[in-house]
Amino acid sequence: MxxxxxxxxxxxxxxxxFRTARRMNMRTVAVYSxxxxxxxxxxxxxxxxxxxxxxxxxxxxxxxxxxxxxxxAEADLVHPxxxxxxxxxxxxxxxxxxxVLPGYMDADQRDEAFIAAATxxxxxxxxxxxxxGGGIGMLxxxxxSALQDALAKSRRIASASFGDExxxxxxxxxxxxxVEVQLLADTHGQIFALGERDCSTQRRHxxxxxxxxxxxxxxxxxxxxxxxxxxIAREAKYTNAGTAEFIVDAKGRFxxxxxxxxxxxxxxxxxxxxxxxxxxxxxxxxxxERLSLREPAPRGHAIEVRLYAEDVEGGFLPATGRIAHIxxxxxxxxxAGYEEGSTVTRHYDPLIAKLIAHGPHRKLxxxxxxxxxxxxxxxxxxxxxxxxRALTAHDGIQKGKSDTEFVKRSFEELVPERPAAPDEAYVLxxxxxxxxxxxxxxxxxxxxxxxxxxxxxxxxxxxxxDAERMVRLTGRGPYELNGHVAxxxxxxxxxxxxxxxxxxxxxAPMPGVVIALQTKPDQKVRRGDLLFVVExxxxxxxxxxxxxxxxxxxxxxxxxxxxxxxxLAEFEPQS
Numbered sequence: 180m181x182x183x184x185x186x187x188x189x190x191x192x193x194x195x196x197f198r199t200a201r202r203m204n205m206r207t208v209a210v211y212s213x214x215x216x217x218x219x220x221x222x223x224x225x226x227x228x229x230x231x232x233x234x235x236x237x238x239x240x241x242x243x244x245x246x247x248x249x250x251x252a253e254a255d256l257v258h259p260x261x262x263x264x265x266x267x268x269x270x271x272x273x274x275x276x277x278x279v280l281p282g283y284m285d286a287d288q289r290d291e292a293f294i295a296a297a298t299x300x301x302x303x304x305x306x307x308x309x310x311x312g313g314g315i316g317m318l319x320x321x322x323x324s325a326l327q328d329a330l331a332k333s334r335r336i337a338s339a340s341f342g343d344e345x346x347x348x349x350x351x352x353x354x355x356x357x358v359e360v361q362l363l364a365d366t367h368g369q370i371f372a373l374g375e376r377d378c379s380t381q382r383r384h385x386x387x388x389x390x391x392x393x394x395x396x397x398x399x400x401x402x403x404x405x406x407x408x409x410x411i412a413r414e415a416k417y418t419n420a421g422t423a424e425f426i427v428d429a430k431g432r433f434x435x436x437x438x439x440x441x442x443x444x445x446x447x448x449x450x451x452x453x454x455x456x457x458x459x460x461x462x463x464x465x466x467x468e469r470l471s472l473r474e475p476a477p478r479g480h481a482i483e484v485r486l487y488a489e490d491v492e493g494g495f496l497p498a499t500g501r502i503a504h505i506x507x508x509x510x511x512x513x514x515a516g517y518e519e520g521s522t523v524t525r526h527y528d529p530l531i532a533k534l535i536a537h538g539p540h541r542k543l544x545x546x547x548x549x550x551x552x553x554x555x556x557x558x559x560x561x562x563x564x565x566x567x568r569a570l571t572a573h574d575g576i577q578k579g580k581s582d583t584e585f586v587k588r589s590f591e592e593l594v595p596e597r598p599a600a601p602d603e604a605y606v607l608x609x610x611x612x613x614x615x616x617x618x619x620x621x622x623x624x625x626x627x628x629x630x631x632x633x634x635x636x637x638x639x640x641x642x643x644x645d646a647e648r649m650v651r652l653t654g655r656g657p658y659e660l661n662g663h664v665a666x667x668x669x670x671x672x673x674x675x676x677x678x679x680x681x682x683x684x685x686x687a688p689m690p691g692v693v694i695a696l697q698t699k700p701d702q703k704v705r706r707g708d709l710l711f712v713v714e715x716x717x718x719x720x721x722x723x724x725x726x727x728x729x730x731x732x733x734x735x736x737x738x739x740x741x742x743x744x745x746x747l748a749e750f751e752p753q754s
Contacts, residue, residue, distance in 0.1 A: 181204065181205065181206050182203075182205045182206070182255045182256065182466070183205065183206040183207075183208060183252060183253055183254045183255050183256070184196075184200045184205045184206070184207055184208065184254065184255070184256045184257075184258060184462070185207075185208040185209075185210065185245075185248065185249045185252055185254035185256070185257045185258070186207070186208070186209060186210070186220075186224075186257075186258045186260060187210060187239065187245045187249075187257055187258065187259050187260065188239065188258070188259060188260030188261070189211065189212075189215055189218070189220060189239065189260075189516070189527065190215075190218065190220060190516030190517070190527070190530070191514050191515055191516030191530060191532060191533065192260040192261055192442070192444075192516075193209060193220035193224075193260060193516075194219060194220045194223060194514070194515070194516060195458065195514050196258050196260060196458050197209075197220070197223055197224060199456055199458040199459050199462070200458075200462070202459075203459060203462065205256075205462075206225050206226070207223075207224045207225045207226070208224055208225065208226045208227070208228065208248070208249075208252040208254055209221050209223075209224035209226070209227040209228070210227075210228050210229075210230045210238075210239070210244075210245060210248045211227060211228070211229060211230065211238075212229070212230065212231055212232060212233050212234075212235075212237075212238035212239065212526070213229070213231070213232050213233055214232075214233035214524045214526050214527075216229070217521075217522075218516070218517070218521060219516070219517070219518050219521070220516065226252055228248045228251060228252060230244040230245060230247075230248055231244055233524065233526040234526060235339075235340070235526065235527065236339065236342055240341070240342045245257070256462065256465055256466070258458075258461070258462070259441060260441075260442065261439075261441050261442050261443060261444055274414050275407075275410040275411050275413070275414040276410070277407045277410055277411055277435045278407075278432070278433060278434045278435060279434055279435045280349050280350045280352070280426070280434045280435075280436070281300045281301075281349075281350040282296075282300065282347060282348050282349040282350060283296035283297075283299075283300065283347060283348040284309065284347035284348075288344075288345055288346065290326075290327055290330055293306075293326065293330055293346070293348060294323070294326060294327075296348050297320070297323070297326055297348060298323070300348060300350050301350065302320065302321055302322060302323065302351075303319060303320060303321040303350075303351040303353075304319075304320050304326075304348050304349065304350060304351055305317060305318070305319055305320070305348065305349045305350075305351045306318045306319075306320060306326075306329045306330060306333045306346055306347075306348060307333070307346065307347050307348075307349060308333060308336070308337035308340070308341060308343070308344075308345070308346060308347075309337075309343065309345040309346060309347050310337065310341040310342075310343035310345065311337060311340070311341060314381065314383060314384025314385040314386075315336060315337075315340050315341075315384075315385075316333045316336035316337045316340065317333075317384040318332060318333050319351055320351075321351075330346060332719055333346055334346060335694065335714070335719065336714075336718075336719060339714060349436070352426055352428055352434070353584070354429065354582045354583065354584045355379075355426040355427060355428050355429075355582060355583055356377060356379040356393075356395075356426065356427040356581070356582050356583070357377070357378045357379045357381070357386075357424070357425075357426060357427075357583055358375050358376070358377055358378070358379075358393050358396070358404065358424075358425050358426070358427050358433070359375065359376050359378060359422045359423060359424040359425065359439075359443070360372050360373075360374070360375050360376075360404050360405055360407075360408035360422065360423045360425070361373040361374060361375075361376065361420070361422055361443075361446070361449045361457075362408055362409070362412050362417065362420065362421045362422065362423060363419075363420050363421075363457070363460055363464075363470065363472075364412050364417050364418050364419065364421070364464070365418060365463075365464045365468070365469055365470045366418050366464065366467055367469045367470075369469070369470050370409050370412050370413060370417075371470070371472060372405035372406075372408050372409050373449055373453045373455065374391050374392060374401075374405075374449060374452065374453060374477055375391065375392065375393050375396070375401060375404055375405070376389050376390065376391045376393065376443075376445055376448060376449065377389065377390050377391070377393035377394060377396075377579075377581075378445060379581045379582050379583050379585065380570070380576065380581045380585055380586060381583050381586065382495050382586045382587075383495055383718075384583075386444070386445065386485070387484060387485050387487075387563070387567075387570070387586070388482065388483070388484050388485075388570065388571070388576070388581075389444075389445035389448055389482070389483045390448060390480065390481065390482040390483070390541070390544075391448045391449055391452050391477075391480070391481055392452070392477065392480065394541060394579025395579050395580070396427075397431070400427075400431060400433070403433070404425060404433060407423070407425070407433075407435065408423035411423050411435065411438060412438075415438070417438075417440070418464055419440070419461055419464050419465065420441070420442055420446075420457050420460060420461045420464075421438055421439060421440050421441065422438065422439045422441075422443050423435065423438050424436040424437050424438070424439065442457060442458065442461065444485070444530075444533070445483055445533075447481070447483055447512060447514060447533060447535045448481035448482065448483050448535060448537075449481075451479075451481040451512065451535060451537040452477045452478060452479055452480065452481045452537070453476075453477055453478075454478065455472070460472075478539075479537055479538055479539045479540065479544065480537070480538055480539075480540055480541040480543075480544045481535060481536065481537040481538075481544060482535070482536055482541075482544050482545055482548050483533050483534065483535040483536075484533070484534050484548065484552070484567050484570070484571065485530055485532075485533055486530070486531045486532045486533070486534060486555070486557070486562060486563065486564060486567065487529050487530055487531060487562065487563045488500070488523040488529040488531055488560045488561065488562055489529055489561065489562065489563050490561050490689075491561075491563050491565070491566045491594055492594060492597075493688070495563070496688060496689055496718075496720070497525070497529040497689060497715060497718065498523065498529060498560055498561040498562070498689070499522075499523050499524060499525050499529075499560065499689070499690055499743075500522070500523060500559055500560035500561070501520070501521070501522045501523075501559050501560065502517055502518070502519055502520065502521050502522070502523065502531075502557065502558075502559045502560055503519070503520075503558045503559030504519060504556065504557070504558040504559060505517075505518065505519045505556065505557050505558075506554070506555065506556035506557075507532075507555070508534065508550075508551035508552070508554035508555050509551075509554065510536075510547060510550070510551060511534055511535060511536040511537075511547055511548065511551045512534075512535040512536075512537070513532055513533070513534055513535075514532060514533045514535070515531065515532035515533075516530065516531065516532065517531050517532070523560055525689070525690040525691055525715050531557070531562065534548065534551055534552070534555070536548035536551060541579065545571060545576075545577065548571055549568070549571050549572060552564065552567050552568045552571060553568065566593060566594060569592075569593045569594070570586075570593055573589065573592065573593060575589065605641055608641055609641060684725065684746060684750065685710060685711075685722060685724070685725065685730070685746065685747050685748040685749075685750045686722075686744050686745060686746050686747060687711075687713050687722065687735075687741040687742065687743055687744065687745045687747060688713065688720050688722065688743065689713070689715050689720065689743045690715060690740075690741065690742050690743050691713040691714050691715025691720070691740075691741060692713065692714050692715070692738065692739070692740055692741070693711055693712070693713055693735050693736065693737055693738065693739045693741060693747070694712050694713070694714045694719070694737065694738075695711065695712035695737065696710075696711055696733065696735070696736065696737050697709045697710055697711065697712075698710045698711070698730045698733060698748065699730070699733060700730065700731065700732055700733055701729060701730070701731065702729065702730045703728075703729050704724040704727070704728060704729070704730060705724060705727050706723075706724055706725065706726045706727050707723050707724060708723060708724040709721055709722075709723055710722050710723060710724055710730065710747070710748060711735065711747050711748075713741065722747060724750070725750065725752070726752045726753065727752070727753040728750055728751050728752040728753045729750070729751045729753075730748050730749070730750055731748075731749040731750065731751050732748060732749040733747075733748050734746055734747055734748055734749065735747040735748070
């Protein structure tokens with residue numbers, strides 16, 4: 180009898196689970212939202228079932244829809260992957276006599292309870308969603324006056340991302356290392372600790388580089404961490420794969436953070452070093468089998484980086500768009516969720532792929548990863564590829580001296596300021612935008628942009644980092660489309676006007692939904708005043724007044740979908 184496996188997730192992790200399931204001769208079932216209908220994981224499953232519209236809360240996070248799909252497909256097993264459905268509490272660690280950080284996690288979720296707890300714990304503190312993962316919704320609070328705003332923001336993110344707005348507090352440790360232990364336990368009482376991973380290199384509390392074994396740990400520390408993780412799993416009577424996460428301070432002391440009761444994004448580094456398929460072991464445990472592992476032993480070193488669609492210079496903001504071209508590197512493992520022609524949407528995490536290198540020792544593994552990043556090519560959507568090349572070449576990473584604040588401290592070294600593009604490049608880009616919008620079947624757009632008294636004219640706003648350039652094209656037909664690129668027309672007169680404006684627009688920083696409005700018509704504001712909050716890809720982005728001035732007209736409302744660069748208000752700077 181063939182076992183049927185439904186994967187209640189998407190993208191890269193769904194494809195990775197399907198690979199193992201096929202090798203185990205299982206029938207595979209994908210569930211997908213409308214935004215993912217044409218993505219590779221949908222095509223690669225034996226059966227694919229639609230479960231709703233793009234918002235995660237109405238599809239992947241809707242447990243009833245997932246269960247209905249599982250019943251329809253007659254699934255024997257459901258694999259949640261990671262990210263949408265998971266996690267576990269601290270009381271177990273305390274009972275297991277494992278060091279924990281002072282914190283607060285209680286049924287009383289009133290602001291007053293958190294304020295009292297933070298006063299007792301002592302600032303700074305970290306606000307975290309109870310059901311969270313991937314650093315989503317985690318906020319540092321360094322003083323009492325900032326706590327209530329942080330609680331409100333974290334609740335909104337937690338509700339949108341996990342369908343659960345419960346929060347917890349932890350004492351914040353400055354510049355720690357983030358180390359986690361991979362667990363594997365079956366229903367017969369066997370528990371294995373498969374080494375530790377160092378996940379300290381992060382941005383926005385989200386990991387971007389992970390490796391095993393963790394550099395700069397002594398053997399005694401590795402042993403103590405493994406014993407603590409096993410003690411927690413035993414106390415919880417835990418089964419399946421899981422991860423016990425710890426922080427390690429500058430003196431080498433560690434404290435328990437949380438258990439992720441699921442597969443981690445970074446699990447491939449453990450698989451390569453320990454020569455094990457963690458997904459296969461998960462499925463076997465779920466079917467009640469006894470783990471038949473020989474006493475596992477590590478071999479070599481593995482390092483993983485995450486390739487994201489994001490605007491690094493703009494503060495690691497998620498990016499969207501169609502991947503026009505992609506070239507995968509050779510000689511390393513690549514776990515990818517997208518392919519050439521795929522579209523990265525605003526609805527989900529913008530992880531494009533994971534690149535994992537393995538070698539007999541750390542130096543060689545890191546060299547292989549650097550070479551792979553040099554081979555890698557992506558066009559059509561902004562990515563962090565250049566950043567990853569600089570990161571892996573940085574002396575701090577080369578020497579294994581990272582901590583959770585490393586990227587923030589080293590940002591100017593990792594992302595050097597680039598010279599501005601010449602005016603001609605902006606003109607060409609603006610012309611391409613306009614030419615690409617022309618439809619020869621439409622008598623209006625086929626003529627190109629036109630204004631009374633000016634003939635053909637149009638203004639396009641382009642962004643480079645924090646600066647905006649407004650490119651005004653006037654004259655009759657100064658551009659024509661040659662393939663997908665606009666070129667100057669030699670047959671028509673032309674006049675190109677390029678005007679640089681910095682910070683004069685109140686516009687959406689990326690595609691998303693307006694979730695808060697803090698201004699009104701004819702309101703005087705100061706530079707930096709909060710005007711709007713836009714939610715996109717599990718992030719809340721502030722839209723602030725670009726200068727002292729007056730908001731003449733509000734152009735967006737709460738709940739409205741907006742595109743990147745869309746004006747949210749008419750703003751008049753103070754002269």
